[in-house]
Amino acid sequence: MTADRDWAEVAAGPPVTVRAPATSANLGPGFDSLGLALTLYDDVEVAVTSGGLAIEVDGEGAEVAGRGERHLIVQVLRRAFGLLDELAGTDLGQPPGLRLRCANRIPHSRGLGSSSAAIVAGIVAARHLHPAGAALDDAAALRLATEIEGHPDNVAPCLAGGLTIAWTGGTGPRSVRLEPRIGQVTAFVPERRLATEQARGLLPGTVPHGDAAANAGRAALLIAALAEGLGTDVLLDATEDRLHQDYRAPAMPESAELVARLRGKGVPAVISGAGPTVLVFTSSARVDSMSAEVGNGWHIHPLNVAPHGARVQHDRSGARP
Numbered sequence: 001m002t003a004d005r006d007w008a009e010v011a012a013g014p015p016v017t018v019r020a021p022a023t024s025a026n027l028g029p030g031f032d033s034l035g036l037a038l039t040l041y042d043d044v045e046v047a048v049t050s051g052g053l054a055i056e057v058d059g060e061g062a063e064v065a066g067r068g069e070r071h072l073i074v075q076v077l078r079r080a081f082g083l084l085d086e087l088a089g090t091d092l093g094q095p096p097g098l099r100l101r102c103a104n105r106i107p108h109s110r111g112l113g114s115s116s117a118a119i120v121a122g123i124v125a126a127r128h129l130h131p132a133g134a135a136l137d138d139a140a141a142l143r144l145a146t147e148i149e150g151h152p153d154n155v156a157p158c159l160a161g162g163l164t165i166a167w168t169g170g171t172g173p174r175s176v177r178l179e180p181r182i183g184q185v186t187a188f189v190p191e192r193r194l195a196t197e198q199a200r201g202l203l204p205g206t207v208p209h210g211d212a213a214a215n216a217g218r219a220a221l222l223i224a225a226l227a228e229g230l231g232t233d234v235l236l237d238a239t240e241d242r243l244h245q246d247y248r249a250p251a252m253p254e255s256a257e258l259v260a261r262l263r264g265k266g267v268p269a270v271i272s273g274a275g276p277t278v279l280v281f282t283s284s285a286r287v288d289s290m291s292a293e294v295g296n297g298w299h300i301h302p303l304n305v306a307p308h309g310a311r312v313q314h315d316r317s318g319a320r321p
């Protein structure tokens with residue numbers, strides 16, 4: 001099948017800008033399953049050009065993000081363009097050139113899903129630019145994003161917004177989206193980075209049956225607590241974890257200590273994703289009083305749940321970028 005446009009026509013058109021939200025995965029007991037989209041965003045502009053590869057990065061991770069073909073978003077774009085040709089039966093191959101402009105606000109390797117935001121932004125941009133982009137539907141986008149990221153719990157809310165439960169069934173990764181009834185959450189972000197891959201390496205191959213059973217019950221309770229807007233006392237119990245946080249504590253002792261201290265005072269606090277950010281479910285008034293107590297060395301981000309997942313940004317005139 002031939003596409004109705006070729007890359008030369010796409011290059012003559014406008015670039016696409018995608019805004020992708022940060023995410024907090026696990027939320028305590030929901031390891032590799034639960035995730036929340038948050039109102040902290042990366043913006044990525046992608047243009048198809050007549051040749052070469054140009055990448056401009058502003059903000060978080062500018063110094064460490066791989067350059068050229070090693071840049072994560074470039075790798076994702078290439079994978080998505082290849083998959084789109086396969087799915088649509090077209091043979092456009094790779095575009096002659098690409099230009100990326102990244103405005104990064106999600107801190108890297110802190111447990112706020114920066115890699116998922118990059119992956120999902122790349123997929124959404126590729127879907128918009130490729131002339132047969134519609135062939136990559138939402139289910140296929142979740143499958144591709146999960147394949148690249150390795151687990152579905154961040155990419156699901158980054159694609160759908162809100163609160164998601166993700167799992168891998170017979171047909172691959174899937175997710176359901178819920179509207180959580182919670183107000184603000186606060187992320188306490190330390191300077192220290194911890195790569196997700198390293199944090200996953202700290203997990204044991206097996207866990208005691210009692211711990212697995214406790215987490216299953218708490219994860220179920222957490223969904224009810226978030227969906228029904230149940231009180232802090234329920235949320236405190238519902239965010240208890242026995243499957244990952246303690247095993248990872250040696251790699252982030254300050255975060256583990258902060259979680260324990262806050263929970264000891266009745267505040268529902270968890271490690272965000274693989275850490276070391278600490279995510280707290282609480283009102284802004286409580287955060288103000290907590291901030292003084294928490295001490296220096298933490299960047300404090302009061303955030304809300306992002307209602308939408310990664311989306312193409314439209315300019316003010318309402319025209320497609």
Ligand SMILES: Nc1ncnc2c1ncn2[C@@H]1O[C@H](COP(=O)(O)OP(=O)(O)O)[C@@H](O)[C@H]1O
Nearest residue numbers: 065072108109110111112113114115118195196
């Ligand atoms: N916007 C981005 N552009 C390019 N690469 C990115 C971007 N965001 C994240 N990455 C890559 O992902 C890595 C961080 O991923 P990871 O360790 O999983 O932590 P996080 O919890 O932030 O997702 C970065 O070191 C970088 O290689």
Ligand SMILES: N[C@@H](CCOP(=O)(O)O)C(=O)O
Nearest residue numbers: 025032111112113196273274
């Ligand atoms: N379930 C994963 C979540 C990793 O999230 P990230 O934001 O730290 O990449 C895990 O706990 O490993």
